[in-house]
Amino acid sequence: VRGAFIEVLVQLAARDARVVLLTADLGFNVLEPFADAYPERFFNVGVAEQNMMGLATGLADSGFFPFAYSIVSFATLRPLEFLRNGPVHHRLPVRVVGVGGGLDYSLAGPSHYGLEDVGVLRVMPGLTIVAPADKPQARAALEATWDLPGPVYYRMGKGDVGEVPGLAGRFRLGKVEVLREGRDVAILSLGTLAHEAVRASEELAERGIMPQVVVVSCVSPAPVEDLASLLRGVPLAVTYEAHHAVGGLGSLVSEVIAEAGLGCRLARCAATPPNQGLVGGKAYVQEAHGISPHFLVELVMRCLGGERPV
């Protein structure tokens, strides 16, 4: 996904001299196309994320569109207060690019997981939050948001997860995309987990359950109207995200259900850190955190069977 993102960024840089790329010493084998084409607009600022966010603030205040690149936790959590007092408070067009949302850096261990970013950034007023589901959507999302007047956070997948069937690169700010219609349950997935949600929905269909599958790629501005109108028609909503249950997509959906006074029940399939010191492949680590199509199917079945979600 990040490769597609850089492709578009290089095109944007060709179109607009205000596009600048900063990295905190990451992006080997990814950022070279930009660095080679626009060396005067590419800065490896060193392993110094707080300063990177401050630099981006100063650059944006002077008329640039700076993209600040790092792994999710170092792009968001480390410089969080710089992001708040800088681009958010000054309402400047800084673009934070976090790569490896969720458990993409599975072997690297918990220091490199991105399970809190949506929660801590969703509270920032005026910060657009985008989590593309696949390559075509990453391209579309970047095209649609790169020149917004305020700050944007891109939560990017690290590897290529393949194209999400039926999504066809659709992206709209403040909206969700529906992949499949169904009346028994709405499955809402965040970012690159969309293809796993599709897989789970196929399994559910085989069991005679008709799920609606919704891709949430724009977290802020929150797709409140879309969610409220979609969830009005279903008895159960199940969120699916590589993020802690608190603060992420599940929290967002619960807010919409409560504030719109919907009768829809909510269950959240989110990360529960096992905290046992085990690392592994992405599938292994996700499974260990309770995130897999299998868990999602189980959760839906339990809820529809009248059991409480655990």
Place this chain on the structure above:
Amino acid sequence: MRYDSGDEERAAISDGGHSGMSTRARTCTLRDAPDLKEASRQVRRIILEQSKRANVGHIGSSLCIAEILVVLYGRILRRASVDDPERDRFLLGKGHAALALYATLQLDGVLSETDLETYCSVHGTRLGVHPDHHLPGVDFSTGALGQAITFGAGAALAARMQGSRRRVFVLVSDAECNEGSLWEAAMFAAHNRLSNLVVIVDDNGQQAFGKTADVLRPSSLDAQWGGVGWTVERRDGHDPERLTTTLEGIDTDGAGSPTVVIAQTIFGKGVSYMEGQIKWHYWPMSDEEYAQALREVETGP
């Protein structure tokens, strides 16, 4: 802006005043000030008057940077107007001394005395303890220590990329040099030869909960800044003429290293009982203390 309910009239005055400021033509009168020592006295007088009226602290931290600010605004900063894109930028890293900046901006004609009368008003004002960019004349919101220099480095980098001669001045406190992010930015500026970034360290030896030398100073500030590749100048922070010559002498166009001027100052400068006393980082003045402070500042050197 948020106001306490039930006092809409006051709120309207203070907001109306500030809205007016954004369109009012501003003449920079401090540039014509013949005597920067007298201007510094005026800054100190305003600091005392407004902190007394508002009954808030941070007096000592504000008093010690009076000369630095009048030198910058009176002699150094190139600013056709407060929103001229090509103006030199100024960032007050030690944002808790914003009252000194407001006082300077008043002398410079950017803010009015009426504006200053709203300083720290509980009924709503843009003149808070820390400077905010919504206030005309304030380039960036600062006060979270260790951040201003990172914003400033970005602004200096932008000027370089745009082929502009504009410069960025950042005034930090000696205690602010405790912050790791300050050194991230210092290293970046030195590595990228941002000679258009000038840092002034207010070396007043005092920090919020102790003497700077006792809290965290493993080596001299001069050695620390020199060690990351900055040109280091040490000056008396209360000597406007020397400060002016020093700042005027910095080559901000070349590909040289950035410069830091370590300004030795006296915390609470100008008021005998405040000098070097930590309580004046926090406390407001009694009536008697205020009267004495005003007397000393008005008759001071």
